[in-house]
Amino acid sequence: MTVDLGEAARQLVDGVNTGVLATNNPDGSPQMSVVWVGRDGDDLLISTAAGRQKDSNLRKDPRASLLVIDKESADRYAEIRGIATVTEDLGRVVAQQLAEAYAGPGAGQEYVDLPPEIIRTVIRITPHKVILHV
Structure with missing residues (x-):
């Protein structure tokens, strides 16, 4: 069941x-990655390269949990649990947007300049549970 992300979690993202x-590895063990995260409505967006462990894991088991931590106060965070879909990042648009948000104007150019054989994917997490600590 999809849930509303809520204003506090939206502000953190x-x-x-x-x-x-x-994510869950094929053997059931946990796998964690530090990521840049964006938002499309209440869905969370992450960019990665096709074939990375998180990409592969979510294609096999779409359950995901994302912890977003306030850079000003580690006591303030949101855990968003949900189901992920993985699709190609056409034009590397999400990669560019996240790079510019996190690293500044022009930072997304490195994704534009990647060779065409390097495929970027978008992980879209639809929230099913939101746990806030604010």
């Missing part, structure tokens, strides 16, 4: 705070 994405 929109505040350009780092996230920690948890």
Whole structure:
């Protein structure tokens, strides 16, 4: 069941705070990655390269948990649990947007300049549970 992200969690994501994405390895063990995160409505967006562990894990088991931590106060965070879909980042648009949000104007150019054989994907997490600590 999809849930509303809520204003406090939206503010954390929109505040350009780092996230920690948890996925499940094929053997059931956890795998975590530090990620940049954006938002499309209440869905969370992460960019990665096709074939990375998080990409592969979510294609096999779409359950994900994302912890977004306030850069000003580690006591303030949101854990968003949900189901992920993985699609190609056509034009590398999401990669560019996140790079510019986190690293500044022009930072997304490195994704534009990647060779065409390097495929970027978008991980879209639809929230099913939101746990806030604010």
